[in-house]
Amino acid sequence: MNTGMNTDMNPAAKPLAVITGASSGIGAATARTLSALGHPLLLLARRVERIEALGLPDTLARSVDVTDAEAVAGAVREAEALYGPADLIVNNAGVMLLGEVSRQPADEWERMFDVNVRGLLHGVRAVLPGMIERGRGTVINVSSVAGRKTYANHTVYSGSKFAVHGMSESLREEVAGHGVRVVTIAPGAVETELLSHTTDEVVKADYQAFKDSIEVLAPEDVAAAIGFAYQQPQRVTLRELVLAATAQVA
Ligand code: NDP
Numbered sequence: 643m644n645t646g647m648n649t650d651m652n653p654a655a656k657p658l659a660v661i662t663g664a665s666s667g668i669g670a671a672t673a674r675t676l677s678a679l680g681h682p683l684l685l686l687a688r689r690v691e692r693i694e695a696l697g698l699p700d701t702l703a704r705s706v707d708v709t710d711a712e713a714v715a716g717a718v719r720e721a722e723a724l725y726g727p728a729d730l731i732v733n734n735a736g737v738m739l740l741g742e743v744s745r746q747p748a749d750e751w752e753r754m755f756d757v758n759v760r761g762l763l764h765g766v767r768a769v770l771p772g773m774i775e776r777g778r779g780t781v782i783n784v785s786s787v788a789g790r791k792t793y794a795n796h797t798v799y800s801g802s803k804f805a806v807h808g809m810s811e812s813l814r815e816e817v818a819g820h821g822v823r824v825v826t827i828a829p830g831a832v833e834t835e836l837l838s839h840t841t842d843e844v845v846k847a848d849y850q851a852f853k854d855s856i857e858v859l860a861p862e863d864v865a866a867a868i869g870f871a872y873q874q875p876q877r878v879t880l881r882e883l884v885l886a887a888t889a890q891v892a
Contacts, residue, residue, distance in 0.1 A: 656680040658725040659872075660718060662708050662765050663735030665692035667834030668784060671861035672732055673698060675869045684721035684728070686714065687735065700725065708735045708761030711768075718768040727772050730872055733765040734784040740795040740840045740849060750841070751798045758802035759809075766813065770822070777821040780872055783810045784864075787830045787886055795845045807882075814881065823879040825871045830886025831858040856889035 659676045663669035665687035673685050673696055682700035685693045690705035702724060704717040722728060736758045739750040766781055773779025788796050789803030807826055814824035831853055840846045863885065871880040 657729035658682050658684060658721055658727065659730040660684040660721065660728050660769060661732045661734060662686045665689040667836060668832060668861045668864045669734040670696060671865035672734065672868050675865040679869065682725040684717060686717055708764055709756045711764040714764040715768040727776060728769045730780045731765050731769045732782045732784065732868060733762040735761055736784065737839055738799050738836045740799060740845045741842045742795060743797050754798050754802045759805045762806060773822045774817060774820040778876055780823045780825065782825045782827060782868055782871060785826050785828045787828050787884060789828055793892065825880055826882040827864065827868060828882060828884040829859060829864045830890045832861055832864055833858050834861055856887055858887045859885065
């Protein structure tokens with residue numbers, strides 16, 4: 643069986659893992675976790691200097707906007723030429739621009755769907771044909787608890803994350819027969835830069851007050867869940883992991 647690993651060169655070598663949105667928060671923590679497990683990495687985000695500052699071994703860092711399908715595919719090709727076929731992609735890049743639909747600028751809706759939905763599909767497409775051909779591989783899509791239920795000021799963000807949940811479920815049906823796993827990770831609030839891009843200052847202050855009122859998850863908590871799902875035997879798919887701070891009520 644072709645394991646998808648670079649076994650010709652080194653039987654102990656771990657296969658390539660691709661992570662989008664690796665310059666901060668959950669993506670950077672996941673990069674550290676997978677690197678510690680011995681995987682060579684392709685790390686993508688626009689701020690490549692932040693990725694390089696992680697200082698991880700066997701890592702290709704590329705400044706890629708996930709809304710650019712060709713740039714994502716090109717970086718994957720380059721990494722596969724160096725490290726062998728991608729066995730894992732963590733589609734993590736995302737933006738959260740909270741606000742009320744009645745007042746929110748429409749370009750904020752477009753950005754969320756562009757990055758959270760179209761960008762995620764670009765990641766999937768860059769690795770999936772190879773995974774199907776090899777009969778193995780894992781796609782981990784980072785959604786949110788806001789992809790399962792609704793919250794105030796989250797309408798469009800929630801819509802983009804419900805899309806991630808729905809597409810992940812359907813994609814699993816598409817590829818299960820080819821030995822490819824699809825995992826959805828749905829975290830509650832995590833201490834990252836995610837909120838910083840919201841432009842409505844009142845909404846931002848409200849959400850910050852909620853975050854300050856409890857001990858939210860750390861990015862490492864989500865990275866550990868991603869590592870746990872990936873390390874299951876290939877015949878086991880943890881279809882969805884939902885995790886939130888114990889103190890998060892809703
Ligand atoms: P951060 O803002 O800390 O990280 C977001 C990452 O996405 C950054 O690395 C950023 O890199 C990258 N990114 C954003 N836009 C693009 C783009 N167009 N092209 C490439 N990369 C992009 O937030 P988190 O770590 O919290 O977010 C990671 C994921 O987790 C997101 O999908 C988010 O929705 C999800 N999530 C987060 C929760 C939270 O409470 N923090 C809760 C539930 C889910 P750069 O700007 O350098 O391009």
